[in-house]
Amino acid sequence: MNNVQEESLRDQKKFRRRLQILEVARGIIASKGLRSLKVRDVAEAVGCSVGSVYNEFGDFDGVILTVNRETVRALTVRLESVPGEDPVRQLYGLAATYLDFFAEHANLLRSLFEHRMEDDRPYPDDILQMVMGAFALMHPPLVRLLPDADDVKIALLSRTLFSAVHGIISLGLEERMVAVPPQMLRQQVEQFLDAHLAGLGILPLQ
Amino acid sequence: MNNVQEESLRDQKKFRRRLQILEVARGIIASKGLRSLKVRDVAEAVGCSVGSVYNEFGDFDGVILTVNRETVRALTVRLESVPGEDPVRQLYGLAATYLDFFAEHANLLRSLFEHRMEDDRPYPDDILQMVMGAFALMHPPLVRLLPDADDVKIALLSRTLFSAVHGIISLGLEERMVAVPPQMLRQQVEQFLDAHLAGLGILPLQ
DNA sequence: TTATGAAATGAACAATGTTCAAGAAGAATC
DNA sequence: GATTCTTCTTGAACATTGTTCATTTCATAA
Known part of the structure; x- marks a missing residue:
């Protein structure tokens, strides 16, 4: 052998x-x-x-879930490729990259977020972990920008902020709902981050 | 006759x-x-x-869409009942009310946002209009708080802000994803608004 | 009461996920 | 290489569920 x-x-x-x-x-x-x-x-x-x-x-869910697993994996790779030298720029980069990825693969991301399992079987834990992992990618730059804050609080903030960006993008790209032009959506996300980071006491990009 | x-x-x-x-x-x-x-x-x-x-x-979509129509109608009624004397308090009230309504009727709201039509038939326009109308309810208080801002910009801001709150809440209540305790979620939404309104130059509640 | 037309019925059909007994094909043994 | 064994593949049959429509029912009008 x-x-x-x-x-x-x-x-x-x-x-x-x-x-x-x-x-x-x-x-x-x-x-x-x-x-x-x-x-x-x-x-x-x-x-x-x-x-x-x-x-x-x-079963058929197995096919869907495997596709979803690869979607969140690809998303994570893309998000991890965002440069991390400047933490502020990194936050903007993460949001912009999420927007690009979502715009390119809207239906794949909807499958990831909207698919419900047959019966009441639980959603596979590894996929949930990967989604949470992707949403936690704002954690490191936020730690650098808010050095005095509690780590648990920053973890929460990271998830909140990414969830907010997700809401803006997913509804904004929902052509049936809003039909925000992509370029305007990009600007919308940026302005959102401008205001929110300012509110957190983080200085904007020069 | x-x-x-x-x-x-x-x-x-x-x-x-x-x-x-x-x-x-x-x-x-x-x-x-x-x-x-x-x-x-x-x-x-x-x-x-x-x-x-x-x-x-x-057809069956007709049943679903009628339920969805009533859901967004009920949501609108609830949101419109938020007191509007103090615009800042109104913004917090809208977010908190949305959270309560979402927590009470999670599956109904998911049906509203996630249902895809059979084939490629368009989603009924009146429902989309009602959703947009609900998301525009942050407009009046924002106008009062930002009297110098362009009205179109405020319309955009209103939608952005509500979309962000929607993202935080819908993912936060997605037990399979995050399982944020409801009380913590309420706090999360409030802190989110704290930071964002501060970033917009709006003074917090006394 | 009878005639009329709209509504209700549910059996039959169509689309689609799922199963499984039989067969095909590669691997193991001689 | 032949034989046996194991595993995978197949696709017909089944189960579930949305949809249709000829027939029947029944409130209304004459």
């Missing part, structure tokens, strides 16, 4: 198909919304039977 | 049933979530056939 990961032909095919299913599912959600995602469409596009989808993911 | 509204026996029964259907549907959404709402369950609980539901509402 080799301690290197055995890559049997069967495993390879299985893995390749798994990726195909996810790719197709993500494409459908992104382009036509979560409600338009159907098992049979996915199976046909991938070229396998519906049974194989179930075999790989257990 | 009497110009008084004819109330034929047929119309009475029709109207009574319409109310019953809505009552049952709202109850199911409120207690078990939109995903648990089924035509047959509603029909059985009301004591009529599924055909009657369709006869009255056209």
Whole structure:
């Protein structure tokens, strides 16, 4: 027995198909919304039977949740790439990056936030943790900007601030609701941060 | 022909049933979530056939949308009942009232914000208008507090601020996401307003 | 009372998630 | 390489649920 990961032909095919299913599912959600995602469409596009989808993911929620997991992972990567030299600039960068990501992948993010599980099964904890982790990315710059504040309070503030930005962006991009032009939305988010950081006693960008 | 509204026996029964259907549907959404709402369950609980539901509402979306319409109407009534003598107090009152209403009717509000139409039919415009109207209720107090500001800017600010509060509350009440204790959430919203109004140059409550 | 037309009915249909017995295919053993 | 074993794949059948519509029911009008 080799301690290197055995890559049997069967495993390879299985893995390749798994990726195909996810790719197709993500494409459908992104382009036509979560409600338009159907098992049979996915199976046909991938070229396998519906049974194989179930075999790989257990149930349909499994496919959706895996796509959601990758969405929040990609979001986190993007947010973590925001430069962190200047904490104020970092806060603005996080908000702007979230806006860009949301605008690019609106339906994927809606799937992440709006999907309800069948029956009353709990939402997978690892996804919740990842979302919380992303929302906590405002924590480090806030710590630097408010060195005297209680750490627990800053954790709360970080979540509050990110939730507020999320509300502004998600409703602003809800074309059916508001239809704020993207450029105006960007400005709106910036002005929001201007006022809020000022209120926290944080000096704006020069 | 009497110009008084004819109330034929047929119309009475029709109207009574319409109310019953809505009552049952709202109850199911409120207690078990939109995903648990089924035509047959509603029909059985009301004591009529599924055909009657369709006869009255056209399709199932019609039932949901009518419930949503009443939800936003009730929300508006509650928000309009917030005292308006002191504009600062009014802003805090609007946020606190929204929090209370959301906490009491979480599933109904989620139905309002998360329901996607079948196919790509547009969301009814009157509901969107009512939501926008509710979110504009911060406008009058903000005008009083910022007498020198451009009215269009205040309209934007009102929507931004309410959207932010919505984000904080809707994510905060998403037990699966965060599970913020209600009392802490109330405090969170207040502190958020404290900071933001301060940033806008508005003096806090004495 | 009878005729009329609108409303109610619910069986049948359609779309879609889910299961599972049978078969196919790779892996293991000889 | 043949055989056996294990696992995966298949897709027909089933279950659930939204939707339709020919038929029946029933309040109203004549």
